[in-house]
Amino acid sequence: MASGGNGGGGRVIRVLNVAEKPSVAKAVSGILSRNQGGGMRVRDGRSRYNKIFEFNYTIRNQPCQMLFTSVTGHLMELEFDDRFRKWHSCDPLHLYDAPVRKYVPQDKLDIKRTLEEEARGCQWIILWLDCDREGENIAFEVLEVCRQANHNLNVWRARFSALIDREIHQSVQTLVQPNQLFSDAVDVRQEIDLRIGASFTRFQTMLLRDAFVLDFATDDRNLVLSYGPCQFPTLGFVVERYWEIQAHEPEEFWTINCTHNFDEGSATFNWMRGHLFDYTCAVTIYEMCIQEPTATVSKVKQQEKLKYPPHPLSTIELEKRASRYFRMSSEQTMKVAEDLYQNGFISYPRTETDCFSEKTDLRTMVQEQGGHPVWGSYAQRLLDPQSGLWRNPSGGGHDDKAHPPIHPTKFSAGESRWSQDHHRVYELVVRHFLACVSKPAVGAETTVEIDIAGESFFACGRVILAKNYLDVYRFESWGGSVIPTYTFGQQFIPRSLTLDSGVTRPPPLLSEADLLGCMDKAGIGTDATMHDHIKKLLDRFYAIKDSSTRFSPTKLGEALVMGYDDMGYELWKPYLRAMMECDMKAVSMGTKRKTEVLETCLQQMKACFLDARANKGKLFEAMAIFFERSNRSSGGEQQVVGDVVRRCGLCLESDMVLRQKPCRNVVWLPGSLSEASVTENTCTSCGPGCIGGCDDILRQLVGICGTGSRSSSNTFGRGRGNPTASSSAQRGNSRAQGSCAYCRQTGHLSNDCPSQASRSCTARSQEVDLQNGESSIPCNSCGAPCNLRTANTASNRGRKFFSCQSRECNFFVWEDTLSGGERTNTSASTSSRRGGRGQGAPNTSGVSFVSATGEPITGRCFICGDPGHFANVCPRRG
DNA sequence: GCAAGGTC
Numbered sequence: 028m029a030s031g032g033n034g035g036g037g038r039v040i041r042v043l044n045v046a047e048k049p050s051v052a053k054a055v056s057g058i059l060s061r062n063q064g065g066g067m068r069v070r071d072g073r074s075r076y077n078k079i080f081e082f083n084y085t086i087r088n089q090p091c092q093m094l095f096t097s098v099t100g101h102l103m104e105l106e107f108d109d110r111f112r113k114w115h116s117c118d119p120l121h122l123y124d125a126p127v128r129k130y131v132p133q134d135k136l137d138i139k140r141t142l143e144e145e146a147r148g149c150q151w152i153i154l155w156l157d158c159d160r161e162g163e164n165i166a167f168e169v170l171e172v173c174r175q176a177n178h179n180l181n182v183w184r185a186r187f188s189a190l191i192d193r194e195i196h197q198s199v200q201t202l203v204q205p206n207q208l209f210s211d212a213v214d215v216r217q218e219i220d221l222r223i224g225a226s227f228t229r230f231q232t233m234l235l236r237d238a239f240v241l242d243f244a245t246d247d248r249n250l251v252l253s254y255g256p257c258q259f260p261t262l263g264f265v266v267e268r269y270w271e272i273q274a275h276e277p278e279e280f281w282t283i284n285c286t287h288n289f290d291e292g293s294a295t296f297n298w299m300r301g302h303l304f305d306y307t308c309a310v311t312i313y314e315m316c317i318q319e320p321t322a323t324v325s326k327v328k329q330q331e332k333l334k335y336p337p338h339p340l341s342t343i344e345l346e347k348r349a350s351r352y353f354r355m356s357s358e359q360t361m362k363v364a365e366d367l368y369q370n371g372f373i374s375y376p377r378t379e380t381d382c383f384s385e386k387t388d389l390r391t392m393v394q395e396q397g398g399h400p401v402w403g404s405y406a407q408r409l410l411d412p413q414s415g416l417w418r419n420p421s422g423g424g425h426d427d428k429a430h431p432p433i434h435p436t437k438f439s440a441g442e443s444r445w446s447q448d449h450h451r452v453y454e455l456v457v458r459h460f461l462a463c464v465s466k467p468a469v470g471a472e473t474t475v476e477i478d479i480a481g482e483s484f485f486a487c488g489r490v491i492l493a494k495n496y497l498d499v500y501r502f503e504s505w506g507g508s509v510i511p512t513y514t515f516g517q518q519f520i521p522r523s524l525t526l527d528s529g530v531t532r533p534p535p536l537l538s539e540a541d542l543l544g545c546m547d548k549a550g551i552g553t554d555a556t557m558h559d560h561i562k563k564l565l566d567r568f569y570a571i572k573d574s575s576t577r578f579s580p581t582k583l584g585e586a587l588v589m590g591y592d593d594m595g596y597e598l599w600k601p602y603l604r605a606m607m608e609c610d611m612k613a614v615s616m617g618t619k620r621k622t623e624v625l626e627t628c629l630q631q632m633k634a635c636f637l638d639a640r641a642n643k644g645k646l647f648e649a650m651a652i653f654f655e656r657s658n659r660s661s662g663g664e665q666q667v668v669g670d671v672v673r674r675c676g677l678c679l680e681s682d683m684v685l686r687q688k689p690c691r692n693v694v695w696l697p698g699s700l701s702e703a704s705v706t707e708n709t710c711t712s713c714g715p716g717c718i719g720g721c722d723d724i725l726r727q728l729v730g731i732c733g734t735g736s737r738s739s740s741n742t743f744g745r746g747r748g749n750p751t752a753s754s755s756a757q758r759g760n761s762r763a764q765g766s767c768a769y770c771r772q773t774g775h776l777s778n779d780c781p782s783q784a785s786r787s788c789t790a791r792s793q794e795v796d797l798q799n800g801e802s803s804i805p806c807n808s809c810g811a812p813c814n815l816r817t818a819n820t821a822s823n824r825g826r827k828f829f830s831c832q833s834r835e836c837n838f839f840v841w842e843d844t845l846s847g848g849e850r851t852n853t854s855a856s857t858s859s860r861r862g863g864r865g866q867g868a869p870n871t872s873g874v875s876f877v878s879a880t881g882e883p884i885t886g887r888c889f890i891c892g893d894p895g896h897f898a899n900v901c902p903r904r905g
Numbered sequence: 906g907c908a909a910g911g912t913c
Contacts, residue, residue, distance in 0.1 A: 048912060076913050100911025107907095114906065122907090161911060217909075224908030232907080255908045369913075377912090556910065 042086075043149040043180075044095040045142070045169050047156045049077055050368075050375065051190065052097035055155055056080035058195045059093065072096055072141035079145065086199055094145055098138050101161075102168040103129040105217045107225070114229055120640075122226040123633040127218060131172070139172050146173035151181040154205055157429045158186055160615060164213035166205045189431065191386050212615040215624050219607060220256060223632050227254035227598075230636070231587070234643055239654035241583065243568050252587065253567055256604050257552045259588075261560045263599035264545040265570050266580045266588040268537045275533035281309030281526060283316060285477075285484050288522045291511035296322075296477060296484035296521075302529065308828070308841075311818045312482060313526040319480040320524055324517040326476040332489070333469055334505050336462040336496040338381040338423035339432030342554035343547050345376065345455070347540040352502045353451050354576050357539055357558035363452045364433070371437045373456050377555040378430035382422020387431065389420070389464055395438040396457055405499045406461060416495060420463040434460045458499050465496035468505055475513045479521070481816075486510055536577035549601035550608050582653035590646035594639060804845075806831040815842065 046052040060067035060082035067082040080095040111117050111125040131139045146152065152173055156162035166184060173180060183202035187194050232252040244250045282302040287294050303309040337344070345364065346357040355363075364376035383389065396406040408414045435457045441450055469492045476485045488510030497503060537545070542561060546552055552560050564570040569584035580588070588599045610628060613619035639646075806813050813829040827842040 074913095098911090099913060102911090104910095105908090112907095119907095157911090165911070213910080220908040220910085222908085226907085228907040249906070251906055253907060257909065365913085553910070555912085559909085 039083075039090045039092050040151060041149040042084075042091045042093050042151040042153055043142075043145050043173065044093055044153045044155055044185075045173075046095070046097040047162055047165055048099060049097045051155065051157075052078070052080060052095050054190045055187075055195055056082060056093075056095040058190070058192050059084050059095075059199065061192075073137040073144075074099075074141060077138055077141065079141070084199070086202075091151070094149065095155075096141060096145065098142075098165065098169060099135075101165055102131055102135055102138060102172065104132050105129055105221050107221075114233070119226040119229040119233075120633070120636060122222050122229070123629050123636070127221065129168070142169060142172050143176035146176045146180060149177065149180065151183060153183045153185050153199070153202065155185045155187075159427065159429065160209045160213050160611070162429075163206050163209035167207075167210045170205070189384050189386075189428070191384060193386065206615075208617050209615045211621040212611040215614055215621055215628075216607065216611055218625060219628050219632070222629060224253070224255045226636055227639075228252070230254075230640065231646065235646065235650055238647070238657055239650050240657045241568075241654060243581065243583070251567065252583070253563070254598075255560075255563075256607065257556070257560045258563045258567075258569075259599050260549065260551050260601040260604060261542065261546060262564055262569050262580065262584050263588060263601070264542060265537055265564065265578045266585055266599070268534065269580050269585070272533040272536065275531075277530040277532070278304060279306075279528055279530055280304045281306055281313075281528055283309070283313050283482070283484075284523075284525050284527055285322070285479065285521045286523045287322070287511075287519055289511060289519070292509060293522075294475070294486040294488070294510040296475075296486045299476075299483035299485060307823070309526060311823050311828070312830075313524075315480045315818070316482055316524055320520055322477040322479050322484075322519050322521055324475060324513045324515055325478045325483070326474070327513050327515050328474045330472055331469060331492075332472040333467040334497070335421070335467040336465055336500065337459060339383055339420055339463050340434070340456065340459045341379055341381045341423070341425060341432060342377050343379075343543055343557065344381070345433055345452075346558060347543050348459070348502065349452060349455060350539040350543075350576055352455065353448075354574075355448060355451065356562075356572070356576070357543060358562045359448060360452060361558050363446070363448045364456075367449060367453055367456075372435065372439055372453055374432075374434050374436050375430045376433055378433060379425050379427040379554050380430055380432050381425045383420055383432060383434075383463075392434060392436075393461065393464060396435065396461065398438065399440055399457075402458060402461065402499055409461065409465060416466055417464060418466045432463075455502070458501065462496040462500035465499065466493075468495050468497045469493040470505065470507065473510060475510065479524070536573075536579050539572070539576045539578070542578060549605065551601055551604055586649045586653045587646070589652075590649035591639070593645040593649060594642040596635065596639065598635070598639075804829055813840075 044052070044055070046055060056067055060080070063083050065083045067080055070079050070081070072079050076099060077097045080093075082093050082095075084091050084093045105127055106112065106129075107122065108126045108128060111122065117125065152170070154166040154169060156166040156169070170182060182205065184205040185198045186201075186203055187198040228251065231254060232250070235252055236248075236250050241250060280302040281304075282300075283298045285296040285298075287296065303312075340348075342361075346360050349355040349360040350357060361376065364373065367373045368376050390410060393406050393409055397403050397410070399406065409416050433456055435453070439453065441453075445453075471490045471492055473488045474485060475487075476483055478484075487508070489505075489507045490509065491505060491507050494505075497505060539561065543557055546557050546560070551557070564578070564584070565572060567583075568581050569587070570578050570580050572578050591598050607628065610619060610624045614621050614624055804813050805811070809831060811831055813831045816828055816830055818824070818826050818828060829840050829842060829845075
């Protein structure tokens, strides 16, 4: 193929240029036609959105008549052949092998016709699609259409990283060839998504929809229980957090607080250890402090602190911040942002980029905002060199090479047709932009540390010296508190020294911003689609969003995740997507072939689908916990008891049986049980129906696993693949039995133990002998040495304990609880833990993998459910 | 009627 240099001065050739969207066609045409004789003409194409721009341009001395049009994203869709498109036309399993084809859907036919008509009269085609994998794939879709109309087209690809003059001119003078490998990677994704999505969606919809009374849907006959590699992991995040909250057992902890008042004011000092979970340990230390309450200032640190403005605005940040500041849904935010963009007020709203190009004329953009009645004066101050307020924005390190960060492109003090949400989003974009080019806020921070009887406490004070960007970015604040001046070595008697209790709280439900953060981190969806996946959860009745924009699963969402989880698959976790992303990258780099990846992945998923179908009883069981059975069931449940009515016409495998509706009161048996059966034996203690109430061991096991309806059943405790939470349940169980950690009697907790010495704030205590460094063990929690100290309090006279030298660490362990020679292996959990229940607990699964993003993940192969390998190397893959 | 990815 000839390069752009055709010797120059020859006949003018016609060049068809195609961009991914109308805005890019317009922008690039504007740049290329500037300073060219003849200017730029615009005419309509067959699609009302996709205009055709015409101008003259010279590419490497070759005079060209440029025609510049666009598509609107993908021109084609992937679909099964007609005979597989109807839901009942085939077994969903066949969708893994059914032929697929790409076609131009009805609403894109007008664009197709424009391309065909224009291509016929051109000699060259230059593809200006976005420079990412999807863009490369769209380029090949455009090419397919254009080549069918004109076989002799000379094909070129323009690579550009920003819509700025220099980039665009350089790009058109250094044209390259389209990259087939990038496009192949997208073909792989499309085919896998379609086959997995369609097969699982049809399977679970036909299996469950008619089998249960789904009371939330007005017309449950048309309900679709969809499965998708993005929507399910998104649901998984919601369910996982919900289960975490349900599994949370409040745990009591203890902390020592100190206050000091004098003429200059007052200060509250916090215990450097944070808190301890063992009352005895806490009260021992507390008594030592009371014994010698004189505080000595051990450190005074003063430093200047800066609070930096945010990075330039990407799509995800816009969605997160609009949710946080205005409680707007990500879907609504994008709808409004799209409208503002279409009307020229803000830049392209779908961007991953969070840094401005050096060439961007930021000052002119700021200048435009100078007339605004509210933030105009700030914009003017920003441009005044005397103010010293300007700062070149710092980037966040992301660049999609296609679009700049979201910024204002046209001044407005508000338009009459704008809704409140339009005002909000525009204001956020402008204020965010002004904040980005402003200096950080400056504060003077003072940290004071004091020592009381060997224990450290600290207090912080902050005075804001200059608000800078905070003056315009009203959405953020920086709290300041004033404390008196202290000097090193100063001594004082605290006004109060109290031993206070608290309880651990569960984490909150996921907010929309949290959910977007989870998806972003796990690589679920793209900046342009994340809000769609979230909306899909709501549309499918899988999740609900409360007034605080926090998500919780519906019964349906929870049941589906529970069903797959009980099968042993982690299809509701992000690993499948991570693996696909990894494979797609390999295809785009040429290290794996398209056909090889497709074959392997689909084979894995087909095996998974077969297993899931074989274990569909698990889905039934999970659904039965939440929903009543419907009398119009056509599904095939395997593990039901009752009279056989007929063979199931759908699966042709199972019998259809008559069954009473399941009771929601359940007893979860331990996961380690391989079999359970009902016998005719009668328990001599409890009579018939005994499920272990008279057997201590069984009672304990049943207790661990939980009983009752879903609200009281502990899902983690059923071995739901979360060893941390499982052990939480066990701990919670021992707590529920009411045994005191101090005297081991039941009926009261340790803090109410009558056998303990007085735990009042004025408890008498004796001298404490601190043996610095004489004997130490490495801290189990942070690794620093732990000193051996002797308690001489009323309740623990002469008892020795190790306490971590690092004051930020709350490690504390009685010496007599350590066994000889194994001190360093002894868990700190007998006496203290960091950060509340569950954290830092050992992972007992013994299996860990590394995901595509490099982060360790644990769990089982989602194909076979076995631990020890990931699906990539699953032996079932064949 | 199904996915996710573009985009208006």
